[in-house]
Amino acid sequence: MSTTSRAEILLPGDTPERGPVLLWMIFTGLSVFAGILLWHYGLIRLMVVSDRTYISSLIAVLYVITCGHCFWRTRSIAREAEAARRCREILAGPAGVSALETDARALPRGMVTDHIRSLVTKARTQGAGHIDQTLLLRSLADRLRGSNGFGAFVSDTLMKLGLLGTIIGFIIMLAPIAGLDAADKVAMKSSMGLMSDGMAVAMYTTLAGLVGSILVRIQYYMLDAATQRVFSEAVVLTETRVTPVLERHHDG
Numbered sequence: 001m002s003t004t005s006r007a008e009i010l011l012p013g014d015t016p017e018r019g020p021v022l023l024w025m026i027f028t029g030l031s032v033f034a035g036i037l038l039w040h041y042g043l044i045r046l047m048v049v050s051d052r053t054y055i056s057s058l059i060a061v062l063y064v065i066t067c068g069h070c071f072w073r074t075r076s077i078a079r080e081a082e083a084a085r086r087c088r089e090i091l092a093g094p095a096g097v098s099a100l101e102t103d104a105r106a107l108p109r110g111m112v113t114d115h116i117r118s119l120v121t122k123a124r125t126q127g128a129g130h131i132d133q134t135l136l137l138r139s140l141a142d143r144l145r146g147s148n149g150f151g152a153f154v155s156d157t158l159m160k161l162g163l164l165g166t167i168i169g170f171i172i173m174l175a176p177i178a179g180l181d182a183a184d185k186v187a188m189k190s191s192m193g194l195m196s197d198g199m200a201v202a203m204y205t206t207l208a209g210l211v212g213s214i215l216v217r218i219q220y221y222m223l224d225a226a227t228q229r230v231f232s233e234a235v236v237l238t239e240t241r242v243t244p245v246l247e248r249h250h251d252g
Helices: 016-040 043-050 055-092 096-101 111-126 134-145 149-177 185-251
Strands: none
Touching: 016 043, 016 055, 016 185, 043 055, 043 185, 055 096, 055 111, 055 149, 055 185, 096 185, 111 134, 111 185, 134 185, 149 185
């Protein structure tokens, strides 16, 4: 029985590079479902009410903003992956050589196409000889990576906000001990309440910071993996379909 390729079984208009966006939506959907369950059981409201510093709320806001940024970056990488796939189809077809001869104008817009055009320009400028695309690949990797580093920055920030809340909570908890009079039952009761509030601040902010940091790390790990796949596709495409043609053309 003949083997049918993955590209052949796709329906018209379907794009296999929607995978990163779909994966992000699945992960975010599970996170939202978990948040709804926590809200239903009153745990989120308890955290907001118990945290007098509002650091937990700040962590939640930063997390939502970061999710939006990650979605925007994931869509961009998915579009670049689709453009790279179309470039591969064109260059592997009978019109691949002519597409390079026309400065890659027939290729879809995208960073991979820009990289191919840079290779065409370099080959024309240097003439005959081996085309070294090391520096151009570094530039492509930086452009594909874009603002992905924002995820690592936010993850670290959420963790530090949680630790800041821990320190503030312990300060609130230990502050009444200095002037505590064991004989004064009213002051003793008031001090116990303050200590309980401080402990709540320390625990809830630490928990919010840890959970937020972990969830952000997971999202941007998936984004980095998708970015790496696009870059690998660009390397294979240019090394097998572009540079050999350009070197043979200019050597001839």
